[in-house]
Amino acid sequence: MRGFDFAAPTTIQGALKAAKGKKYRFIAGGTNFLPDLRHMHDGLPQLVIDLSRVDALRGVSLAKGEVRMGALTTMTDFLENKIILREAPILAAMSAKFAGPIIRNRATVAGNLIDGGPAADSVPPLLALKAVVRLAGPGGKRAVPLDEFFTGYRRTVVKPGEIITEVAFPAPGKGHKWGYYKLARRNAMAITVVGAAAVLKLKGGACREAGISLGSVNPAPIRCYEAEKILEGKAVGLALAQKAAEACRAASAPIDDIRASAEYRKLMCEVLPRRLICQALGIPLDQG
């Protein structure tokens, strides 16, 4: 291997400056970068910039009703951070199914988003939470809603020289209901066959706001806007949950691969959302 240059800046400005005019790659936890490195023969970067020493990219806070997670927040943080556990337990439920504990210690939320794969597990719950991605780059700062972040298979809106600084979402509030399911061939260390997430905010017996999303069944994880609309403003029972689930199925466009057939995935795109919505709202699933 020809090797590459290496820089470990300690500030966001330092990281942006290091990237200027170079064929660079950022690295955080390294859990995507190092396994990929073995196949990178031609596309090798000139320079690898380690973000793991930039303290400004660390930490979780709650401010103005918004949960803010630094880019370096790990999947282990999702399981242990008090703010996340209290405000968005769906992220902990997702993380418990993400790889295994050792990978979780290094896997960062920004790395998972940049990975951009259909099976990036943190994406469905973050979509259901209506997260926003904050970026810093040569052209200044900007924020992109997560549902506009992916532009295709492993493609994102991130421009050359830009880094993710933070991922944030409005705290769904006390008493919100949620559900997450990772359908996979093993209990751990498995790539998702279908991922589904639901976050439901209630008011007086009705669903005030819904966030429903699917992973692994489109080029990038998607939010199911139709399903959300079906639920919003209504007192949800089995019939509406079923209608929303059908809308989820309609929004999915799965493919065949070694893990499952498209046909099976399509079916699960209805089964899983229905189950999650019903379980979250305490609707008996007898007929489902």
Next chain:
Amino acid sequence: MATATKKKKAAGSAKKAPARTSKRAAAYTPPKKFPISFRVNGSEVRAEAPAHTSLLYLLRDLGFTEVKNGCEAGDCGACTVLLDGVAVNACCVLGVQAEGREITTVKGIGTVENLHPIQKKFIELGAIQCGFCTPGMIVAAYELLEKKPRPSREEIKAGIAGNLCRCTGYVKIIDAIEAAAGEMASSKGRKS
């Protein structure tokens, strides 16, 4: 005569090499090396390596061969070490990222003369067969027991989910971790 020429060639090769090689080879420069100083099991270590060297290769090249190479892809856990007290797959960390950090391998958790309870129970309860997974398994178990001193068997399973064992079938590994937790709890009780 032959040996003499050979010697001469070898001595002068550094200077003459470019003239004899193709353009492509002449353009080759060996990858830049980076100084890395860090601590391994409490000792200061200074090394030099290209930036693409993984922490796994760096440690093994330095003689810490208790850190095993099973897959180089984060899948098997054989390379598990503690980095500043956190369990990581050494194959998924760049060596240069360890600059200034503290690494603990299975030998830092306990030595042959002074075994850690986890190591003792692995031996006593037959949780080791070929032993290839053991160094990583013990480091993973160590972190698990730091976080959850009395885990259930289900929690132990989840705690070693990132470590593959091709021999034992895991049952004895789970037994050993459970027994170690018990021993650590009772010795802690005795001390206080």
